[in-house]
Amino acid sequence: MIGKGVGRMSAVTAGLRADEEVAAFRGVSKSYGQVRAVNGLDLVLRPGETVALLGPNGAGKSSSLDLLLGLREPDQGSVSLFGGTPRAAIEAGRVGAMLQSGGLMGDVLVRELVKLACDVHPRGRRPAEVMESAGITELADRKADRLSGGQEQRVRFALAIAGANDLLVLDEPTTGMDVSVRRQFWAAMRAQADAGRTVLFATHYLEEADSIADRVLVLHRGRLIADGTPAEIKARAGARRITFELHPADPAADESLLRTLPGTVSLDVTGRIDGVRTVRIRSRDADASVAAIYRAGLFPRGLEVTSLGLEQAFLTITGEGAPFPQSSAGGTLPQPSAGGTLPQPSAGGTPRPEDWGKDAAADDSAAEEGKR
Amino acid sequence: MTTLIQLEIMRTLRNKRYLLVSLLYPGLLYVFFINAYHGGSVAGGTPAKSYFMVSMATFGAVGAVLSNSAQRISLERKSGWVRQLRLTALPGRAYTAAKIASCAVTTLPAIAVVFAIGAVEGVRLSAAQWGGLGLALWLGSFVFAALGVALGYAAAPDSVQPIVMIIYMLMALFGGTWFPVTGSMKSFARFNPVYLYNQLATFTQPGHPLDTVAVGGLAGFLVVFVAVAAHLYHKDTKQA
Numbered sequence: 287m288i289g290k291g292v293g294r295m296s297a298v299t300a301g302l303r304a305d306e307e308v309a310a311f312r313g314v315s316k317s318y319g320q321v322r323a324v325n326g327l328d329l330v331l332r333p334g335e336t337v338a339l340l341g342p343n344g345a346g347k348s349s350s351l352d353l354l355l356g357l358r359e360p361d362q363g364s365v366s367l368f369g370g371t372p373r374a375a376i377e378a379g380r381v382g383a384m385l386q387s388g389g390l391m392g393d394v395l396v397r398e399l400v401k402l403a404c405d406v407h408p409r410g411r412r413p414a415e416v417m418e419s420a421g422i423t424e425l426a427d428r429k430a431d432r433l434s435g436g437q438e439q440r441v442r443f444a445l446a447i448a449g450a451n452d453l454l455v456l457d458e459p460t461t462g463m464d465v466s467v468r469r470q471f472w473a474a475m476r477a478q479a480d481a482g483r484t485v486l487f488a489t490h491y492l493e494e495a496d497s498i499a500d501r502v503l504v505l506h507r508g509r510l511i512a513d514g515t516p517a518e519i520k521a522r523a524g525a526r527r528i529t530f531e532l533h534p535a536d537p538a539a540d541e542s543l544l545r546t547l548p549g550t551v552s553l554d555v556t557g558r559i560d561g562v563r564t565v566r567i568r569s570r571d572a573d574a575s576v577a578a579i580y581r582a583g584l585f586p587r588g589l590e591v592t593s594l595g596l597e598q599a600f601l602t603i604t605g606e607g608a609p610f611p612q613s614s615a616g617g618t619l620p621q622p623s624a625g626g627t628l629p630q631p632s633a634g635g636t637p638r639p640e641d642w643g644k645d646a647a648a649d650d651s652a653a654e655e656g657k658r
Numbered sequence: 659m660t661t662l663i664q665l666e667i668m669r670t671l672r673n674k675r676y677l678l679v680s681l682l683y684p685g686l687l688y689v690f691f692i693n694a695y696h697g698g699s700v701a702g703g704t705p706a707k708s709y710f711m712v713s714m715a716t717f718g719a720v721g722a723v724l725s726n727s728a729q730r731i732s733l734e735r736k737s738g739w740v741r742q743l744r745l746t747a748l749p750g751r752a753y754t755a756a757k758i759a760s761c762a763v764t765t766l767p768a769i770a771v772v773f774a775i776g777a778v779e780g781v782r783l784s785a786a787q788w789g790g791l792g793l794a795l796w797l798g799s800f801v802f803a804a805l806g807v808a809l810g811y812a813a814a815p816d817s818v819q820p821i822v823m824i825i826y827m828l829m830a831l832f833g834g835t836w837f838p839v840t841g842s843m844k845s846f847a848r849f850n851p852v853y854l855y856n857q858l859a860t861f862t863q864p865g866h867p868l869d870t871v872a873v874g875g876l877a878g879f880l881v882v883f884v885a886v887a888a889h890l891y892h893k894d895t896k897q898a
Binding site: 355357359376377378379381382383385386387389390391392393394398399401402403405406407408442445 | 662669670672673733734736738739741742744748896
């Protein structure tokens with residue numbers, strides 16, 4: 287078993303113990319008619335990683351997993367699992383998978399279904415042990431097609447871990463589970479990762495990615511737009527928000543300095559009729575930003591620094607509007623790249639994902655200017 | 659693969675619908691026909707109890723395999739179970755093979771139930787004839803198992819049941835299941851697998867050899883159905 291010898295930390299942080307590529311996408315594209323589900327995907331999974339594949343519905347998560355598992359053939363590029371074809375890896379019993387739409391057999395008991403999965407696996411485990419790990423021991427004598435959504439998910443998880451796999455692929459595994467069951471499920475997933483398995487799971491629950499994964503891939507419109515640790519993803523999106531007001535009565539200062547604050551990812555200024563302006567800054571380095579605000583001679587009122595969760599980071603990266611409640615919806619302007627006046631308050635201007643990299647680059651140069 | 663086959667067989671035998679459609683229904687119809695003919699003969703001179711024993715056995719067998727394979731395959735393609743199986747080390751054909759194997763097993767009770775009623779009602783055959791007839795009807799049912807697989811891959815789950823019923827009833831109606839096929843209808847019936855299937859039984863009548871034309875015709879249908887099923891299966895595999 288390859289995954290076992292490699293500790294999670296060494297595999298993840300150093301990337302040096304890359305004895306083996308668990309999975310590799312090389313320039314993979316896949317279209318359905320006019321829709322490009324996967325667009326030039328390049329990706330390598332290393333042994334022992336726990337990887338979250340994050341993206342809104344329709345981002346290409348399921349399509350990517352289908353390609354990874356050989357259920358579909360890419361139009362361009364190649365997919366390999368453990369250095370061979372996906373089918374060869376599955377036949378060798380190295381991959382366990384749980385798909386979103388994996389229906390179960392009718393007229394059979396859960397126990398029989400799990401036994402089937404164990405029997406057909408080249409390195410099958412004991413059915414009782416599998417049911418125990420998946421937390422479905424009490425469902426053993428239930429009919430497999432008479433289960434609630436969450437129970438069915440757990441049975442499908444049991445089918446995925448029926449053998450000693452090296453890679454576990456899960457497509458939105460906690461859909462349909464209530465909160466407490468979801469937490470139990472996460473524990474079961476972690477146990478799989480701790481056993482040295484590489485785990486790749488698609489999700490749109492950001493909490494799930496944040497609390498389990500040590501690597502997060504953000505997929506949007508078929509493209510991989512971010513790849514890093516949860517902390518890096520948050521940092522990349524500007525992990526903190528600085529909010530304050532500027533009152534006309536206070537001593538004036540050069541507000542154009544706002545644009546050159548270090549660490550700024552985005553800046554948003556809205557004005558009220560009485561001249562009070564609200565400034566919202568998304569910053570990668572809030573400490574430096576706040577220090578610079580005071581240094582510039584500004585007099586910020588009601589200054590708040592709040593942490594953005596992975597959820598906010600995700601929204602920023604994908605630029606998907608605001609399906610989740612957030613206070614600063616709309617009006618987030620990308621940092622201007624060249625000198626000029628302050629950005630006008632505006633309702634539009636949500637950064638598009640393809641622009642995101644450019645914004646970051648522009649911001650870096652702006653930050654450097656600020657230091658000079 | 660044996661576990662999958664075992665499981666497929668077990669779940670079918672457990673299924674109440676199977677018991678009803680394939681065992682109870684042909685059995686009851688058989689009893690009804692015997693009484694309706696008052697121990698007489700059908701057109702052509704065959705005693706009704708012998709004639710309907712064969713036609714009800716084939717009726718039950720065809721019903722068993724069509725509903726077992728076509729409907730299940732169609733439903734399980736939709737539900738994702740077929741995809742789930744493709745993520746196991748089982749070879750791709752295992753699923754279809756298990757379906758056909760379970761069809762093969764489930765036709766036996768359907769044939770046996772009607773035979774048992776026939777024997778009780780006074781159908782007299784030699785041991786060799788009973789065995790030969792049972793074997794012929796059992797082997798013949800594979801043709802319909804292949805048809806069922808093809809239909810299962812061709813039809814969507816919401817339409818598969820009426821499609822199967824219409825095909826099944828038309829083949830039965832013009833295939834000698836309810837009444838003997840006579841006169842000009844015979845020229846059409848030669849292209850009806852159920853008719854050919856029923857013809858397999860003629861060797862049990864005095865002075866009749868095994869109908870080799872029917873055997874050849876069924877073999878032809880088997881080849882066609884298997885080819886269509888294989889084609890549809892591969893097409894389905896590509897679509898994931």
